[in-house]
Amino acid sequence: MDTVFILTFLLPVILATTGFNPTQHHDYEAMEAVMNNVHEKCNKITHLYELPTGTFEDIPSTTVNGRKLKVLVFGKHPTEHTNGIPEFKYIGNMHGNEVTGKELLLRLMTYMCDVYLGETTEIEGNFDMKHIKDLIDNTRIHILPSMNPDGWQIASESVDNYQNGVLGSDKWTVGRANANGKDLNRNFPDLDNLYYNLEAKPGHRNNHLDRVRQVLKNLSSELEPETKMIMSWLHSIPFVASANMHNGDLVANYPFDKTRDGSSHSPAKCPDNSTEMAEAYSLQHADMAKPHKPCDTNDFSKTEGTTNGAAWYSVPGASELPKIWEQNINSLFSFMYQAHIGIKGEIQLPEGIRPGSAIAAIRVQKVGEPKPIDHDILSTESGDYYRLLENGLYNVNATIHFMDRNDNEQKIVRSKCVQVDNQLYSKSAQVVNFDFTQLDEPYIDESCKNEYQDSYDEDQLRQYYDLMWFLRNYAAPRNTYDSKYNVY
Structure with missing residues (x-):
């Protein structure tokens, strides 16, 4: 089981457009168009597929409102796992109104394709063409720009509630959940608690998720379609490292996300030293590890732009529209390279x-x-x-x-x-x-x-x-x- 990080950014305005524009936000159809265009342009190093994956039965193939969860893969062998090549994934837009991650990932896939083909007029950030081509040739990179396209649509239809580029203080949750009103970030089996219950027992299991079929059977009525599709994905591809992008503050959040003692704020670190991996993102970010205006009372610059999930909580985003791409481009590539440590x-x-x-x-x-x-x-x-x-x-x-x-x-x-x-x-x-x-x-x-x-x-x-x-x-x-x- 790979270690999943949560990356959060400041919350900008939602805008819809029909084509790729780095200064605007894309609706579902425009997002599909970007992914299709990148795949057609870089067809030798990309693969476009839909969730679910694997051979599990009774897994939904669409969201509540009938949309697909689409993934674009980059790699020298993009269609299948190849020995010696680690699997990596980025997920954006789990909360429909947290839109920065989706746009960042759409721009990332466009940029990676252009760099690989040598069609960029200028290399951006600190990673040159050789670094980026080496990363693509030696990593199988899965990018899911939107895990909650239904929630995004709900949020975008409430654009009148935005004030000066952000939601009003009483409207910030609009579109956060999926179309059934369920927070997908709270809909997965509680694996932190499962591990806490097992860790004190001699010979406890610590190397895989629980039996997926049994979990799906026991929680079938509680799990949302998007959740089931993601679970099938996790059980069918051996991911080595991952990150899930959110809005709320500038911080790289590493596991565990639940305290052991049930308190609101208490560090609960996983057995591996995940702090260094989190810093691979935060220290390459333009502002994350530096003093900056926080979105809540936490100043994460004091901890090198990282936080343990169990020691933190999330609050609404801010009103300014940051230069997201310039802030994150070095971090995005730096973190992908973490699939090659050890x-x-x-x-x-x-x-x-x-x-x-x-x-x-x-x-x-x-x-x-x-x-x-x-x-x-x-x-x-x-x-x-x-x-x-x-x-x-x-x-x-x-x-x-x-x-x-x-x-x-x-x-x-x-x-x-x-x-x-x-x-x-x-x-x-x-x-x-x-x-x-x-x-x-x-x-x-x-x-x-x-x-x-x-x-x-x-x-x-x-x-x-x-x-x-x-x-x-x-x-x-x-x-x-x-x-x-x-x-x-």
Whole structure:
């Protein structure tokens, strides 16, 4: 499961237009036109598709009012996942009246296409043509400009409520929700709370979302069409890093977003050090990390333009119309490059065992720390993995569970000592492969063994790496039913 950041900006006026104009806002039809035009112009490096993705049943294909959620992908291999190339996504306009993100992403896709083709008259920002082309060639970048086009329409039809470019103080929520009046940002399963309930238990799961089919079944009446489409998306593409763009203030908000003690403001950081990733955006922004007029009582410049979600709350936006593109262009590219920090590699399996039938769980412990980082990641169905890490020396363990030909459960562990030295704006993370071709030969690298060595207790492993449902839900063909594990 990738780490999702929330980026917020000042709130400008909503204006509709029929073509791409960097100074105005686009309605649904104009947004479609921009995406279609970019795809046609850069058809070799882009792919245009609609949500939902995957093979999950009973997922809506339109919003409440019949609109599509459309995604434009950039990449050297835009139509499919390719081993060694991380998946990244930007989402805008989750709240219909928070429109800055959508326009920023439309301009971003237009600019990326022009730069790649060499058709720009002038390179903007600090990232030159080589950096941008390298990023596109080595990353699969998914851009969803509007997650809530119905809400945008509702907001735009209330334009008379805007005063001097912003909504009136009593009208700022118009169009925030979807057409059913549901706040999509509050409509997803509470995974923060799920993790908090699990983290104190020995051998708890920490490396995937809950069973998507069970979640959809249990919450079917509570989840909105847009929410279900996004959930299917998250479960069908192995995203490495993501950001969701909002309005409200200038800050890069990193997880978790819910306090552990139920209080209104109390930091609740996730196991990974997400502060550095948030700073990859905020420190490249023109104003985010600098003293500026806040939209509420918080001055985020004191924390380098970042905040922990559980320590912050959101309020209405401001009245001025910022130069959004100039402020954010460096940040947008800087953050995409974060998909290439840490390590990546392939899980090498014996002949006859396809990658999807033996998913590896990657556990990481920084040398000098008493315990592993409480966030394992899983290899993809094609056998590659991506682990975002800050600089340092790590003990990295890869574990596979699979059923052998005699229907016996097998587990194999491989260990490596890895020095991570991230290079600024590198197009590739350090490659660390794990060789399982000789399953009967144990391999443990003890060159950076900590005082604490994970014992891989049998009972804990069976609970901790409960992957068989995942193999069949995510990696194996989804049209077969396995009665033994009661999953498809």
